[in-house]
Amino acid sequence: MNIHQYLTFGDAMLLQEESAGEFLPDDGTENEVINLYPHMGYQTMEGFGGAFTDAAGSVFAKMSKEQQDELIGKYFSPEQMNYQMVRIPVDSCDFSTHMYAADDKEDDEDFEYFSFQDVEQYILPLLDRAEAYCKRKLPIMLSPWSPPAYMKTNLNRKEGGALRKKYYSRWARYLCRYMKEYTDRGYHIQRLSIQNEPKAVQPWDSCVYSASEERDFIRDFLVPEMEKNNLSHIELFIWDHNKERAFERACEVMSDKTEELVAGVAFHWYSGDHFDALSLIHEKYPDKKLILSESCLEFSKFGKEDQSVNAGRLAHDMIGNLNHGMSGFYDWNVLLDEKGGPNHTGNYCDAPFLYHEETKELEERFVLRYYWHFTHFIQPGAVRIAATCYTSFLDVTAWENPDHSIAVIILNRSSSDLPYVLRISGKLVKYTAKASSIITAVIKE
Template identity: 60%
Template structure:
């Protein structure tokens, strides 16, 4: 039995090393141990992905062919990060070049004036190239940031407001139309969320739903219209907001009436770890999926220059979510310009790839390297395994891939190296985790 692993280490610049260590018979080691238990199995994992936004599509069109190939290969090629999923906004979001809605006529109940041209401009070209690189159909998640302004209580796409009750039926039809626009172009819409960040009053496209409003819209309008349109194969996810209230929203919405309508709960990372909240959702609703639908570093919260620290934060959150029931992961923008946009309200954020428009240079951030450790090694269909660790200074997650090989990912965010004895099935081996490093390895052999 052997462990073949890749270590990425560094603060200002990452260096990557590949090593192989052999397992020997366990001689009774007690200190500095990380145990892996293949017989203890938890949830399965669907795969990784990211968001194809207007901003990502806009910047992608500025790359030269070689840069486009590099970006697409890293994310979507089966031998690299193997992204299988993409999240796309319905109508504009903050990471759009301008505000837009596909429908603007309150009298158009049949959606004859539905205009898909904004989505066709930047999103569809990037989606087409991504799917070509993936060599298989990508599974799409659609999420609305706001209904059209005439449907809102504040008469604006921005600054919160709510969906007027008289427009519940029309908005449900609009969501269905968005799904069919993708499907008739040959794309697979796997799931939708009812509303992005339904608790947030944002300076950009946003819409507030209480739990009661979200439930009423789902049960009385959205689900019946989707069923009538033959879209029952599209999964519906609730919440799509931060973890600190994910358990309450799941409890408020999932009951005997909605059980067959709701596939699971989507959440974001912006309010902190709250891994225990995910455990509560998993325990209360074991048959429902948990997906992280958005995660990024906002420039108004994090120092963009602290790449290693930021990448470590994202990896810590990833491991915590994986260990507490996560079934799928969607990063936010897969590509932005160096400023962290374009963003029509200046809500600039980091991304795994940035493009310096002045120097015409594609910049790969450390977060891309850290995400590679997860997406490259944990394959779609993998099952999480039990483990124990001797210190919380090491973040650990363990998985069994469909081919039977065991994946172990270790994260050391500290300033000192940390030793570890890996124990599994009566065997053990020793490695040392460098300071500020992430290690991903495959255990193979008998």
């Protein structure tokens, strides 16, 4: 049994690769131990991915072909980030250059004017380039931010509002028309969330659903319409919002015959850890998937220059989610401009890549490297294994890959170097985690 370690640390994002080491027989060490238990398995990892928004596509179109190839390769090469899937908004979201709907005509009952003109401008070219690189169809998660304005109580795509009851049926048909447009063009729609952030009244595209409204829409309108259109194979995900209310939302929606219609719960990171909320969902609904569908750093809350601290925040959230049942992950925008946009309401955010249009520079942000420690080493089909750690200053998650290698990700959130002893199957090896660092250790027989 040997070990190879990859360490990222410091404000310069130094990557240090340590030569393979040998495990020694367990000498009875009690302190500073990280235990690994491969015989205790939990959830299976489906994969990692990111969002193809209008904003990402519009910035992508401004870059040189060489830069475009670099970005696509970084994300989708098995030698790099090894992304497996993408999330795409239904119609416009805040990260669009403008608000739009594929069909916003109230008198168009049969969607005769339905058009993918806006989707064709920025999203599909980015998707096509990624699929051409991967030489396969990428599984897509679709998420609506708002129905067309006429369907809503406030007659506006923005500022919340709710779906009017008389339009439940038409909105279900609209979503099916949207999914069929993708599938008819040869794309692979894997899953649909019912509504992005259904508790949030936002100054951009948004729509509010109560739990009972989400439940009834799924059971009485969306699922029957999907069955009519041979779309029943597409997974449905509820909530698609923050973790602090995820458990009660799951309980309220997955009632009255709806549980069997729902594949899982999608969640965001914006309201804090709440990792136990994921465990509660898994305990009550063990067959339901837990997918993080959106995560990013808003420049209104987090300093743009605090890259290492911010990357550590996201890595902490990643490990906590993984250790409490998460089986899939979608980062938010895969690419933005130097301001963190474009965004039609000025909700600027960070992304793993920022493109500086004036200087033509493609900037790789620290968070990309931190995420690499997970996405590159935790393979699709990997199974999380049990681990215990001697201190809360180290976040640890461990996974056994299909090739039987074990990937252990260790995040040192403290400002001090911390020693640790990896212990597995009666053997151990000793290392030190540098202050404010992230490490991936790969163990092979």
